[in-house]
Amino acid sequence: MPTFTVVNIIPRSLSGETHQDSEPNLAVNPANPLQMVASAFTPNPAGSGDAPVYVSNDGGNTWTLQAIVPSDQMTADITIRFGGNGNLYAGILRTPFTAQDAQGNPIPTLNILRTGNVLSGAEMQVLVTRTGAGVDQPYIQAAAAGATDVVFCGNNDFNNNPQSANMDFSNDAANATPPFKTTVVDVRAGEGDAPSIRPAIHSDGTVYGAFLSRISGSADASLRYNVVVVRDDHFATGATLFAALTDPSDGQAGRIVAANRLIPFLNEPYLGQERIGSTLTINVDPRPGQSGTVYVAWADQVGKNDYTIHLAMSADRGATWSADLLTITNATNPAVAINSNGMVAFVYQQLTGAFKPQKVSAANRWETHFRTSTDNGATWTDQTLATVPASQPPNPGPDGNTFLPYLGDYLHLMAVDVNFYGIFSANNTPDPANFPAGVTFQRNCDTTKKVLFDVDGTTPVDVSIDPFFFKVAP
Amino acid sequence: MPDPTDLAAKASFVFRGTVQQLNASTLPEVADKSKTAIVRVDQTIQSPQVLSHYTGQNITVQLAEPVTAGQQAVFFTNAWLFGNAGVAVRSLGHVAPSPETMAMHPEGSDPVTNLEDRDARAHFDAAEMVISGTVSSVRTVPEAKPDRAPREHDADWREATIEVSQAHKGGVGEKEVLVRFPASHDRIWHKVPKLKAGDKGQFVLHKPSGPDAAYYTLIRAEDFEPESKPGPMHRLVGNMEVR
Secondary structure, eight states: OOEEEEEEOOOGGGTTOOOOOOSOEEEEOTTOTTOEEEEOSOOOTTSSSEEEEEEESSTTSSOEEEEEEEEESSOSEEEEEEOSSSOEEEEEEOSSOOEEOTTSOEEOOEEEEEESOGGGOOOOEEEEEEOTTOEEEEEEEEEEETTEEEEEEEEEEGGGTTSOEEEEEESOTTSSSOOOEEEEOOOSOOSOEEEEEEEEEOTTSOEEEEEEEEEEOOSGGGOEEEEEEEEESSTTOSSSOSOSOBOTTTOOBSEEEEEEEEOOOEEEEEETTEEESOOEEEEEOOSTTOTTOEEEEEEEOOSSSOOEEEEEEESSTTSSOOSOSEEEESEEEEEEEEOTTOOEEEEEEEEESSOOTTOOOTTOEEEEEEEEESSTTSSOOOEEEEEEESSSSOSSOGGGOOOBSSSOSOOEEEEETTEEEEEEEEEOOOOGGGOTTOOEESSOEETTTTEEEOTTSSSEEOOOEEEEEEEEEO | OOOHHHHHHHOSEEEEEEEEEESOOSSTTOOOOTTEEEEEEEEEEEOOGGGTTOTTSEEEEEOSSOOOTTOEEEEEEEEEEEOSSOEEEEEEEEEOOOHHHHTTSOTTOOHHHHHHHHHHHHHHHHOSEEEEEEEEEEEEOGGGSOSSOOOTTOOOEEEEEEEEEEEEESOTTOSEEEEEEEOOOBTTTTTSOOOOTTOEEEEEEBOOSSSOOSSEEOOSGGGEEETTSOOHHHHHHHHHHHO
16 A cells, blocks of 8 residues: 655744745755755745745655755746756746836746755755846756766746747856756748647656647637647757657657647636646656656646646657547646656646636645556556645635636656655645645644644634645555 | 945834843744744834734844843734734844834824835836726737636736826826736736726826836736725825825
8 A cells, every 4th residue: 555645844944925936846866865945926924035945854644845946035937856966956947027018018037056965055046047038937946877867947038039949058057067958849931839848758868848839729618739749869968959740740850649639828817716728747767778758747728728737658659649648627737756676656736626627615725646557557556645625725815815827837756766756736725634644733733623823723724725745655 | 334224225014112031932933043032022113914913022033143031122024924823023134212113103003004105106106107086998919818828816907998087107297108017817927916997096007018118007916096995105205195
């Protein structure tokens, strides 16, 4: 029987906080899996200074919040990953946004950061700064490559519109002054790519990238995309990058996994209190000789007003793809990982209860599911990690203290050896019934009365969105 | 010796404390204790809410300069680490308690209010215009909609007309002012007040970058304080008028 560990990672000294700690990410040090770093839209609790990350040095059982990210109070996006040498890398959108376009909209700046010792408390070093017309939603992956690290950071680069799917990468990221390059991965003349550009790295040099390439539509509700996967076989060191995989329809780089999908971009509370518009994940089987096995999941609208996740798999390096292994209606935030035994794990968050677009009721719940398969996706287990009220806290809330994305545009799942590690954000009501696999709170609470308390242990604290770490030992 | 006024402008958590133990930490998570000390907070002078209840307790300080056990000093710090067993702060510097440090804030003043007032002063100084007034109307701004696919951080501008009742900085003689604010609830913009007709209070306004515009912008949470919920800006403006 698998063992589950679920931990609310808000430290006890922050028991009074009610921030919306959404869009979580997680890094586990492969050289020392007791060491982990987590991120979310958590501001510096002091209201000034660097943005913080959560740090655990005991396998995720306890967490502290450390302000080491060079961004004013919080980031506008952050993903994090360890390399093979204890280096922690981060891809962030740095705040404040200092540039604006002609209409006064903010132009985001990408930073890629590194620290060699996350426990030192030292501010992370800036390796890359790019702005221009703007760079959005960095999603970073890292892996050991001999004595150094390779780092690939997918991002939506407005400098290359409409082919904005982009990778910033380094083949020697552990170097004192690492060389970083940038390359566009969408070669087709489309109409612009969605914000999610996701890399996946295998230690044999294979790097996959996934993105959503817009092919038609101008109104927010009518945007249509191709789901595209690209591949490079040499850590992007060759003359032609990410061109190893072509589509039979046009011979161009980038295999179209799913064509002409309706993916509305509705930047408003639509699915429960969550927005929709760019949901994508990809991962590769990490075992030696298995880099040809790759999974991708995305969300689109198959009916009148749903938001549906599709999980597909390729066993031939992305050349051909399965039909849906799983189809999950009214769900978001998929993530997939494969462990050292070849077990596939899949996480997502599904809105249950009667669904009405742009409406939420007390009957709606956000369920976070953890599913596994040992037969390449033919059959699946299903463990609910959380089932929490979807209507609380309200969005928008009083004084603007709730925002979009409500739970996040992503969460994260990864495997180190046989174990799976992940993180999700959810309503933090301390009700054991909401966490069927069990849960531990660091912050003050009474799980019998289902009430959160401030640092004094007596003053009640409002419910908010918190990040929850989980570990599954199969 | 560091200038206490300069340090207080850069530090959010200022306290008078007594060094309890060198090369030590109240938090097990602090691995390198070579530059840390356990310090008892004897008096909190300036503080964010989250650190305002540590008076009388030991905290961990990452030192900017050496101290000795038993030494009393005023520490100028920023938050560093929040754990299950307490907090750690980074010191920008410390000075010996003196009449000058005692005079930084009145005896018995609220440390959280002291920090709010410092930040309100900086906010006022950075603004183009500070006025009291009432929102008379709000409209969408089609001309500010980008000619491209929507992006998640787009502001979705609205334009409010504000009837000026009193000018506190700039705006002398103005009867109406046009103010653009983001209607977006994206994380970049969610805290910025979403004005509606009838809103009455103090507005802290900024000039947009680029060519001269006929409007001001409202882009921070602190840029509007409703009359029904007066805060640091009302205190600051009130104090200025008393003087």
